[in-house]
Structures are given as structure tokens and as C-alpha cells.
Amino acid sequence: MIPRIAFTPGEPAGIGPELAVRLANSRAADRRRAAQIVALSDPDLLADTADRMNLPLNLIPFDPHAPAADTPDGSLFVQPFRLAETAVPGRLNVANAPFVIDTLQSAARGCLQRRFDALVTGPVHKGIINEAGVPFSGHTELFAEAAGAERVVMMLAADELRVALATTHLPLKDVSAAITGERLQQVILILHQSLRDQFRIGAPRIGVCGLNPHAGEGGHLGREEIDVIEPTLDRLRAQGLHLLGPLPADTLFTPPQLARCDAVLAMYHDQGLPVLKFKGFGHAVNITLGLPFIRTSVDHGTALNIAGRNEADCGSLRAALAQAVQLAELRAL
Ligand SMILES: NC(=O)c1ccc[n+]([C@@H]2O[C@H](COP(=O)([O-])OP(=O)(O)OC[C@H]3O[C@@H](n4cnc5c(N)ncnc54)[C@H](O)[C@@H]3O)[C@@H](O)[C@H]2O)c1
Ligand SMILES: N[C@H](C(=O)O)[C@H](O)COP(=O)(O)O
Secondary structure, eight states: OOOEEEEEOOOTTTTHHHHHHHHHTTTTTTTOOOOEEEEEEOHHHHHHHHHHHTOOOEEEEOOTTSOOOOOOTTEEEEEEOOOSSOOBTTBOOGGGHHHHHHHHHHHHHHHHTTSOSEEEEOOOOHHHHHHTTOOOOOHHHHHHHHHTOSOOEEEEEETTEEEEESSOSOOGGGHHHHOOHHHHHHHHHHHHHHHHHTSOOSSOEEEEEOSSGGGGGGGBTBSHIIIIIHHHHHHHHHTTOEEEEEEOHHHHTSHHHHTTOSEEEESSHHHHHHHHHHHHTTTOEEEEESSSSEEEEOSSOOOTTTTTTTOOOOHHHHHHHHHHHHHHHHHHO
8 A cells, every 4th residue: 555645844934845845855765665745735836945955856746536656756746736925935924824724724625535545744833824814723723623523632752752732722821721521531532542543552551740730739739630630530540541640740751650651641732742842853743633534743843044044854754754654554454
């Protein structure tokens, strides 16, 4: 089986177009598995970027009716979209935000309709999309909505560390109210099922962080652990899940405790992701669990400060592609 992978390079003024060109030119070095990589992008943007980088890029029109074919070195298949205005590296342009959203929506539809076996996303700029009048908090939430999924889970993985989030792109002041028993139960069940079925971990062990410092210190530093987290974990333990915690996050993220877990569930974005990125920035992968299709992504943002300088590292994109291919192959077994 040759998996068909939709690839959205993301914000056109960021490093995404350079990463696309690098990805096309790193296929041989990766000793990779076969995959048909289909970039949903503006062919002129990709060709101009390749010229600027002085790298070859052969763009092959994607034919969804033809049998899946491996991607030759120096090439990408392309499903064309048109930018509203020429992109300038490092300079956001609100006029091009609809282009970004169109590529994401089309990729999601293609996955839902099984034209693609998986989706790999490059970085988007959340701010410029909102400035264009499109409410947008992240790919994760957009794909959940496109798929009609009530709940999905963001998990980032680097080496043997996996960190999932109970809440994603939420202002910190709203986090406590969002940590409900219902949400926690849904998140933990999705995480458990994905670790078992997608990552083939027989009896997954999940370490759960508390919300408050010292996991609430017995109620003296907050009550969410006593009122919400512990009762939810007890209910799920009664169903046979292996759950550790709630432990203080600064205890759970230490080597002896991590050795007892296959994944850590953090209560909010900046409780979990700084640890993960300290360990693995540059080769970590963001995976959306609970969608009806496979979606992986890079661990970094649009890096506007280096866009156009030919300095962007494509390690995380390569890792995201490898992970998507592996998950697609496993699903096909
Ligand atoms: N996957 C995504 O779509 C994604 C992920 C994170 C952040 N973002 C968005 O990106 C925008 C900018 O975010 P930020 O500035 O906080 O983070 P960033 O990851 O864009 O940049 C942080 C630092 O890391 C560097 N960097 C990032 N990726 C790099 C790469 N591949 N190679 C070399 N250096 C790299 C940047 O130059 C910068 O110094 C925000 O709008 C944010 O929401 C998107
Ligand atoms: N939270 C992610 C990170 O910090 O890497 C990032 O914003 C991307 O999230 P989406 O895949 O939902 O856009």
C-alpha cells in the first residue's frame, strides 16, 4: 500500500513553503517508506520558493483517480490553490488568510471522503486568520468541527515522551471551568483508545497531572483535584484503565514517574507543551486523536523571523510525515 498524504504547508508568509521544498528534497536522505505526498498549495508559491532556495522542485499535478504513486526525489504532487496576493516571506497579509483556510478545509474533506489516507499540516498563524474575520483557535479545533467530532485530543510526542492536553487553545482564566468530569472522561477515553488501537500499546498507562500547584495540596491550594479530577479517575479505574495521579505536574514530569507512564495528560497547553518541546523541539510531532482520519503536524509555528532566509529546519515536518505514514500503514493492516 502506498499511502496518500495530504500536506498543507500553512501560512504562505511563514516557513511552510520552504519546508515543503526541503521535504521534497530530503526524501532520499530519509530512507523513507513510499508515500504519495500531495501539497495543497499555490504551485507558483512553491516554484518561486524553490528558485529562491536554489533547489529543484518538480510539481506533479495530483490526479485523485490515478493509483497512488510514490513521490520521486525532488518532487511533490500538487493540488492547486491560488493565493489572493503574492506572499512576501515574513510579512503577514490578511488577504491570504482565506487561502490558508481553504487548503485546510479541502484537506479535511479529502480525508473524510477517503481521497487521502492521512493529513500532515505545516504551521499556520492563528492571529492573521482571526484578523481576516474567521474565528480560529487552531487546526485541532477546525478539524474537529469539520469532522463533526464532539471531542478530540491534542497529543505531542517526542522520542518516548507523549503529552496530551485536557484543554487546548484556551485563555488561562477559562481553564478551571473547562475541566469538567465529562470533558476529562472523554479526553482520557480517547487517549486510552488511541494509545491502544493506533499506537498498539496493549494496556496503556496514563499519568494525569493535577491542575493546581502540588495538585491542590489536599484542598488548600485549589479544589479541582478533589471535586473533579479524582472522582473521574476513580470512575475510569473501575472500568479497568491504568491511571496514575492526579500528581503535581512538577512531580509527574520527572524521570521516575515518566517511566511509569505511556503518556501524560496535562490539564492545559502550557503545563504540558513546554516540557515536551524542551525535550524534543525540532523532531516532535503533534497528533490529533479522536478524529475519523489521521492528522499529524509540526511542533513549531510560522517562524516569521526566519522566513525567506533558507534557515528553517524540516526535522519536525519529516517526523510528522513519517508518523502519518506509519499510522496509515497500521490502519490498513
Ligand atoms: N503547527 C502550528 O500551526 C503552530 C504551532 C505553534 C505555533 N503556531 C503559530 O505560529 C505563530 C508564531 O508562533 P511562535 O513565534 O510562538 O513560535 P514559532 O515556533 O513560530 O517560533 C519560535 C522560535 O523557534 C524558531 N523556529 C520555529 N520553527 C523553526 C524551524 N522549523 N526551524 C528553525 N527555527 C524554527 C523561530 O525562528 C523562533 O525563533 C503563532 O501564530 C502561533 O499560534 C502554529
Ligand atoms: N498547540 C500547538 C503547539 O503549540 O505546537 C499549536 O498551536 C498547533 O496546534 P494546532 O495543531 O491545533 O494548530
